Amino acid sequence: MTQSQADTFAPLQPAQIDWQAGTPVARVFDDPYFSRDDGPAETEHVFLQGNGLPARFRALPRGARFVIGETGFGTGLNFLCAAALFLDSAPDDTVLHFISAEKHPLTRADLTRALQQWPALRHISDELAAHYPALTPGFHRVWLCQGRIALTLLFGDAGALLQQCRARVDAWFLDGFAPARNPGMWSETLFQAITRLSAPGATFATFTAAGFVRRGLAAQGFEVGRVPGFGRKREMLTGQRPSHWQPVVPLRGQALVVGAGLAGATTARALAERGWQVRVCDPAGIAQHASGNLAGVIYTTPSAHGTAQNRFYQSSYLHSLHWLARYRFPYSVDQGALTGVVQCPPDQRHRDKQRAALGSGLWPTEILRSAGEGWPPDSLLLPAGGYINPAAWCRHLLAHERITVEPCTVTGLTPADHGWHISTSVGPRSVGPHHADAVVLANAAAAAQFEGLHWLPLKQIRGQVSYYRATEASRAWAQAICHSGYLTPAIEGLHCVGATFDLHRLDPAPEAADDARNLAELADNLPLHYAQLGGAQAALAGHRVGFRCQSTDFLPLAGPVPQLLGAAITHLPGLYLNIAHGSRGITGSALCAELIAAQINDEPAPMDKILRNALTPERFILRKRKKQPEWTP
Structure with missing residues (x-):
């Protein structure tokens, strides 16, 4: 910076x-x-x-x-x-x-x-x-x-x-x-x-x-x-200014969004609100992959430094709160509540970081303050944050007259004179081709399977969350808590305790050892809550494995897909990415969707140029070319 x-x-x-x-x-x-x-x-x-x-x-x-x-x-x-x-x-x-x-x-x-x-x-x-x-x-x-x-x-x-x-x-x-x-x-x-x-x-x-x-x-x-x-x-x-002024009438066409998780649902809604007809394709249905946990936390990690990465975390957190208010969600207790998020630092490094953020002047008290007595030293409160059911949020966003959701797989994308020809399949049966004026890939690591996108710098991180039955004492919990893991108040009688973070395993089957790890972290960081949940006798009701998709620089990829023509970087017309949100999709996807919809509609950008450059997929080509000028994707 x-x-x-x-x-x-x-x-x-x-x-x-x-x-x-x-x-x-x-x-x-x-x-x-x-x-x-x-x-x-x-x-x-x-x-x-x-x-x-x-x-x-x-x-x-x-x-x-x-x-x-x-x-x-x-x-x-x-x-x-x-x-x-x-x-x-x-x-x-x-x-x-x-x-x-x-x-x-x-x-x-x-x-x-x-x-x-x-x-x-x-x-x-x-x-x-x-x-x-x-x-x-x-x-x-x-x-x-x-x-x-x-x-x-x-x-x-x-x-x-x-x-x-x-x-x-x-x-x-x-x-x-x-x-x-x-x-x-x-x-x-x-x-x-x-x-x-x-x-x-x-x-x-x-x-x-x-x-x-x-x-x-x-x-x-x-x-x-x-x-x-x-x-x-x-x-x-x-x-x-000299010249004849002409008003702009933006394009309102047919859009395809690949993926029906948080990134896909927010992108589809942002385009539908602008008058686009949006087709969302996901063979698994709505929020069945990393967006499918019972609860997710609306939060950010405060920092005292205004780097592009930290400013994105802050801006996307505030923008996600605006979306939740605009669309009046959650509207029932089983969809979550915006009752605040407490961040308990698990070690001295995090305590120092949180203390510095609180005193930096970048975080006004209406969005960040000390959690106060009853919490570990230097714990912080995000008073406007909370927890929601991600799948319910996705369904809420996709319930729009200009959005259709189809359980199909996109098997091919072919550039056309105006947009893209789309090949799809339902099970073994091929369907199409269809046409779309714009295509947004919001299907996490699966985006790299399409031709010309194998270069995407993505990694998958396995995570297992454990669901524990609420007790009489735990039903009184009102706020989500982040520590080295996280803990949510009960939704449908179950608390989310999680989640593991594993870069080296791709096994989708839940493991008892991971449930034990989640419970042990809760005991280490929040011993009172561990005891109120039942301690070693806490009632495990289920678990779920998901794979977070993350980029190598920890920021999402949001923007047009780049290609190299000779020495020049251009963009594939009408093809965009909204992927690699890691464990922050519930917070970061809405601002990225707003950015992509603004780019497709050629309207004012919702963020500054530095942030746009920090999110654009072409940043990885630019970095690679500095080290290896002849490299092509």
Whole structure:
């Protein structure tokens, strides 16, 4: 991690607010967040009318996408006004992407207080407050208003994070604090990022008329003009990139997802929500492999270091919580509960790591805190985490009118002029070929069986989980616990105790010795829970073996499949991977699915460029070529 990356994703300093007669004022910049006279009217004049949005929203073709970029989220007022206008004016099958950067985001309490001032916008502001992300650096994607609006918040410096962004922006709200009070934001870096991200014909509007802002945008090729400002402000700036603006109508076609576990179910749902017809193929059925355990834990491993790997673990954990809230899961006690996860360090190294994470500033207390008394020293609590039944979660995601699940095996993939020809079989009987515009392989290590993919750097790790009957004492357990293994509260009267980790065995048959290992680890790490479960007489009710698929660098492979053409790396059109989640699929698969769906739909990316590069399958080809230039997959 370079110093510039560390600075870009450094711990956040939340906004310090002074409330003056109901108006929030930034203490650092001594500037109000919106007009003291009429905030919504100011937004309507400067940003909505300044970009011509009422007419542009009404004129959108059916199925179109519109993207707004903003340089200061603040209280979210501009977002709320734009979202309300979009919902009222645009066709009902269009989607608004709103990308907004904020270096000093408001706390949830301050945001909620600010939003209460605009009751006319409450139908959106209540949902925004409920899904407002934790104040961690980087990208945060949330879906609102029944999937009509995607809000992507970039917490950190606007110029630096917009450089990490992939999008095609149709209109810009340039709304930081006044240049005289906050000159650092209005930089050449920012203007360059805005230019790179702007669609042909993209517009901008800003409350300021400062000369260096006008000159900076003009130098990037924008046509810039002064127009009357709002209220007592005499002038403001608006402008446009030369060229004729055209709205984008994304492709909505036929998709094939291979695999019906966590990766496949999240990918299928992400595509179906975007209007795709999705066919999911898995000969074993829904969540019958590594995703089929009785319970899995929604958690992450906190770190004090903002590396790409650690940021993915944090971001994917937060995104998985958003998905669970969005799809209202779990909704019964036998599907699990989000009652928190306790992490008990099994040794001194883990104690040091957890203590450092807690004091790093990268983990606000709403998502990480000390577990407190009654737990081993330096134990941590993830208060929003929990445990769920993975198979029930997969079934819940796949229950969508545009998704069909078929118990078939994909036996061949052949490139076609537009997409792929698919050969399948059901038992000994061949079926097909079928056609798909896009194919996503979400079938773990089995993805390497397809032609041209034998190079995938995958390994399988055997794991056995043991199911023990609940006792009168253990039925009171409310939280999942991670130590060197894990322990869950009872689902259907059974606790999950596990799981073994074996790199050298591929035997699918359960072994009594592995059950004994799981129980011994519980005794070593959580002796009170071991005793409450029955100790050496704990009632074993069953067990299950699964094979975790993991990459050699411990991160998933999420993105287009690469190929070498001479010295150039290209991508096989319409073929993607969502694999190698290891033991973290229940947490990591949703963000990877969001990324892949965004790539297929050519829409704004839900994560920064560094994370996208860390997940792309081609990273292994790039690394190998540095060591062996003539290597080909």
